[in-house]
Amino acid sequence: MTVVELEELLEQLAPAALKLGNDPIGRCIGSPQTTINKIGVALDATVAVISQCVEQGINVLVTHHPLIYSPLTRLDQTSGFPESAVVAAVKADITVLSAHTNWDCAFGGINDVLADILELTDCQPIEVTQGSVVRNTGIGRIGKLKSPIEEAAFLQLVESRLNITVRCSEPRKRLVQTIAVCGGAGEGLYSSVRDRADVYLTSDVRHHMFVAAYGENCTLWDAGHRETEIPGTKHLGTLLSQHLDIPVVWINEPSI
């Protein structure tokens, strides 16, 4: 099986038309005609992840985040990420592809997995992808808990399900039921959910957005970038494994 066939499968699972803006999704290292031995799936193509690929005989790596996000004018493996990882991948003949905002938006992608974990029902995208002809989907999900629960109880549920300490204001004494989620950096969608949700769960929230949310009905929670995206990225690996006769392995990102 060749890389171009894998690209076709990814197009079905996470159609490129769903990506946001100029997100450089897809293959950034390697060639379409390469034969695949074994597939690795990870959040980021760090040097440590590339080393894992080499050790495990993996020659194609699918990541959530694109490895070459800003165009490169120099390749010096001693000057840090991502140059170091680009050089490592090229030298090890590892093809690198990413399914990023297209997988965030896709049916069954990052955000649907996150909504499932929190047992949200009747989910809709927060914002429908502009110009998308690929059915009615988009970024983030907004859905309902089976029944209203105390904000503090829901906080506990989130922290336990995602195994994270949420960064937020002190929970208010009130019931919440309509929940918005966006795995990864989603503070830009706050104004879009402000009048529609009781809680908005995302990550990479900067101070000025917390300030904007003070006193609003919709509480803003930062639940961690890795923690909100790893479940959906692992799920992509599971899907690939189900569709292909090639071994697919999850590579945990070494954090040191």
Place this chain on the structure above:
Amino acid sequence: MTVVELEELLEQLAPAALKLGNDPIGRCIGSPQTTINKIGVALDATVAVISQCVEQGINVLVTHHPLIYSPLTRLDQTSGFPESAVVAAVKADITVLSAHTNWDCAFGGINDVLADILELTDCQPIEVTQGSVVRNTGIGRIGKLKSPIEEAAFLQLVESRLNITVRCSEPRKRLVQTIAVCGGAGEGLYSSVRDRADVYLTSDVRHHMFVAAYGENCTLWDAGHRETEIPGTKHLGTLLSQHLDIPVVWINEPSI
């Protein structure tokens, strides 16, 4: 005493020439000839903070963050922050000024206070402010601990001094001594300290910067935006109080 005299004092403490880029520091609501009754100092001019000013007879508010960061084309108090707070301040005749990146960079400002709390010595700015004729200062500080200590021990020290759970990788078994700090959002300076410090403490760190720091010698820590800026902002209030015969009070930002 009038607002224009307060502006002159702020210019001495936090010279406008030190600000970064087009940061809209200074007076954004009110007039220079207003007579000051009482001064409030806060991190942000939220609606709740403005209410506190009204309750406490404060008519001039000095904040760290500028209230009008993006120019406004509409003022509808029901459409959220900052419009709601702008309308509240105008209606309550409260003058609002900010000392933001000029106070971050100033001698004795946000970053010097932060370095003092961590007992760093021989501090230098991480980057000298371009075109600054105001002596040799700039953004962030890089200094040394009296003696090398275990990374895990330093982490414990930071968490206890700033009363925060730091977001970071698991501490490595090693000694650290050279520490860089930048109160508030400072991830953009990581490349500048990468080869000069053992630990870089800042806030509002997004996932892609944590990834860039994986495996580098310099560990990246997110210690909270509020937690790294409140000490320096409170200190500005103390300085104003020492220079003026007018009451100056700290207004804690209600987080709900």
Place this chain on the structure above:
Amino acid sequence: MTVVELEELLEQLAPAALKLGNDPIGRCIGSPQTTINKIGVALDATVAVISQCVEQGINVLVTHHPLIYSPLTRLDQTSGFPESAVVAAVKADITVLSAHTNWDCAFGGINDVLADILELTDCQPIEVTQGSVVRNTGIGRIGKLKSPIEEAAFLQLVESRLNITVRCSEPRKRLVQTIAVCGGAGEGLYSSVRDRADVYLTSDVRHHMFVAAYGENCTLWDAGHRETEIPGTKHLGTLLSQHLDIPVVWINEPSI
């Protein structure tokens, strides 16, 4: 009755789709759910006009010109228009809306009123609004006098009907019949009427446009900005009055 209902009525009379470029029409001060007591109509929301509103118990002001034309980064009531008027309106709880180029272009708007005063017939827009799905309208009007008259006689008619001294070249000895009009600043449309009209009546004409018109068949006349727009703006007030049960009053712009 609330402001949002007034906005819906204005949308019928002067559809937003007709506006030119990025004209910041609509509500710039105040909130949609405000209950209307009394409506004022004026050309501009100057401080003196806002004072009139306060005196007359008006809490909603509809003007032709937008009050916040350029986005604001500071609100100091001592630094002149429009800041002074914005602060005055906010403090007096006066909602301010404008119908500007959408009302210039609309059926029965500024330019149709102007054409009626000059008794033009068979009027067409000078330029159809790009992308407008709202029937066949646009900016300016070009129409015919019942019969040809001497240019000097038509000049006299204009000056007497609009009560203005027109700025123009000395009238030529000839008959004129096809007349183009554009209330307010309309010099940019001269090239569009140059070969279609005998006289083009507009205002805010600068020297270089008079020079461009020297020797051309189409004479260019400056008939005053206020004088060509007040009739149509007053007419908007009349229409509001006819549609609503709320008192609507015209506020003459004090010129000092």
Place this chain on the structure above:
Amino acid sequence: MTVVELEELLEQLAPAALKLGNDPIGRCIGSPQTTINKIGVALDATVAVISQCVEQGINVLVTHHPLIYSPLTRLDQTSGFPESAVVAAVKADITVLSAHTNWDCAFGGINDVLADILELTDCQPIEVTQGSVVRNTGIGRIGKLKSPIEEAAFLQLVESRLNITVRCSEPRKRLVQTIAVCGGAGEGLYSSVRDRADVYLTSDVRHHMFVAAYGENCTLWDAGHRETEIPGTKHLGTLLSQHLDIPVVWINEPSI
């Protein structure tokens, strides 16, 4: 005498370094080595002015306003000004030069002549030309009348000296003494003189600037573009005549 020698004389009288922005001053038609027979001076190089040159044996025309203000991609003499005039000048072998904002700013130029006519003393430029090494000059003039006079009386004086009906608000009952002037289109300088002058006299004032001046101490008057610039342009002709042995004639711009 050749055109290049005339260019050197103009550089002394109206140094190019004084021009504002990208003003396309200088020679726009013709060649430096052309021998000058007779010089014409006019406000604009219209077709009628070019015809006058031909009739009077003039082969070099000096105007205040540049003939080619916007770059040309087509030369069709039937499509109006300035193409018509460019073609006429080329066919008649007439060299065209302009001294525009450099002459507005120069010592003894447009604005000094205007200030002299109104008997202003102690004149300073309104704004000093950025980066000008040519002594201390700039655009506009601000000076004092010998003694304070009634605003209405000064209005009458202006109208009689410049032979124009000024466009302005009704004169207020008060004395005026500090007067700012800017020949030609000068509304952009209003904010610069707002707190320094009692009256600001310029031309090409559009409605929104009149609105900005309502209620301010500094009254804004529109005294006509031609009327405020012709005296200074004629004076340039007089100076050329004094420095050269070649006949120099003033060509009045036919207004039809």
Place this chain on the structure above:
Amino acid sequence: MTVVELEELLEQLAPAALKLGNDPIGRCIGSPQTTINKIGVALDATVAVISQCVEQGINVLVTHHPLIYSPLTRLDQTSGFPESAVVAAVKADITVLSAHTNWDCAFGGINDVLADILELTDCQPIEVTQGSVVRNTGIGRIGKLKSPIEEAAFLQLVESRLNITVRCSEPRKRLVQTIAVCGGAGEGLYSSVRDRADVYLTSDVRHHMFVAAYGENCTLWDAGHRETEIPGTKHLGTLLSQHLDIPVVWINEPSI
């Protein structure tokens, strides 16, 4: 017959909708109502070509390349091309029009003529003109030789048919059959034909494009700008001659 009628004929032969980018095709000197005496056709409107027009009683010149490519702010006949030629044309009352990229793309235009000379069959445009509603055409042509021939033999054929020394790498020992051509400067299309043609024949090829083609299957040849465009430009003259009762003459561009 007037110029506007010639413009209508050119619109049929080389529709403006086919032009690429902002190419300033069409009339750049002269007026639509001019009566045509005699038409000249040339590659460029140089001063020498204009002189030829004068000598031969030609008052309308059709060229392939636009005379005013960059807008002009000055017309000094001593400062070189194109100013010299613009002044010459204006003074000689010669109307100048061009059919440039619209004629490159048109059916029967520059590239079809070039493909005919090389006996290519089944020709398609290299790239279809974006948004063109004028049937299925575009820039360049890609077609097939009747049967495969040695690369060296085809090189010899091109050099003999176009009377030019081709700039290229040494011919490889192999058969070629699919040939792409683009008269004039066409290096930008190389990536578009790289995987579709054996040889790409164009002109104005710069070094970096030759480098990009080293080792690729598709050989890049520079066959001269004049040599690849003169046949198609002459052919336009022939077509004009067939459609009109006015004499049409080809003016060879003097090369000195």
Place this chain on the structure above:
Amino acid sequence: MTVVELEELLEQLAPAALKLGNDPIGRCIGSPQTTINKIGVALDATVAVISQCVEQGINVLVTHHPLIYSPLTRLDQTSGFPESAVVAAVKADITVLSAHTNWDCAFGGINDVLADILELTDCQPIEVTQGSVVRNTGIGRIGKLKSPIEEAAFLQLVESRLNITVRCSEPRKRLVQTIAVCGGAGEGLYSSVRDRADVYLTSDVRHHMFVAAYGENCTLWDAGHRETEIPGTKHLGTLLSQHLDIPVVWINEPSI
């Protein structure tokens, strides 16, 4: 010896301050601390040149043209130059540096070598590099032949010395003596030498520049990009060889 030491030597020979615009000179592949075994010098880092390096045990390649001219977002070795060459260099651990417009401008660089070959004396740069503090140098050279010779004879001399067929107009019967040269693509400098030289020798001349030169005193010749730059690039290799104890070899660019 390490790469950083070679970079220091190149800085002396071809100072970075001399480069034109944003030319991406310097190291584009590899790290400063790499130990150098053997140096290759070539015009371009093509795949074939990289292969030569591998065969000859070269691990550092100095080229005239930068390998990564436009930033890269993808590295697919099957998608042509430069991606193919970047991947080849990374995989073969070859460091790539370039001295481009800095070497064009430098004393003893590309253009001085070219001027020497043609025996020009009293050479000056055509244009001095803006802001260069590195003595008085710049791009191109203009100098004199010992004595005037026939244009045709000089053409013959150039063709024989550089071993190239020059693309140009037919030589005029006249003597030439002042000669301007610019190795590589230099048509942009024609207007700068138009009135100063009899012949301007450069390469990559496109048709519109040949047209601009028709009839001018200064004849424009295209002598080939490779042919005008190879001598100066080889000379750089010679200089490196003289300064270093490491073997330096010239790699001829295979043209197929």
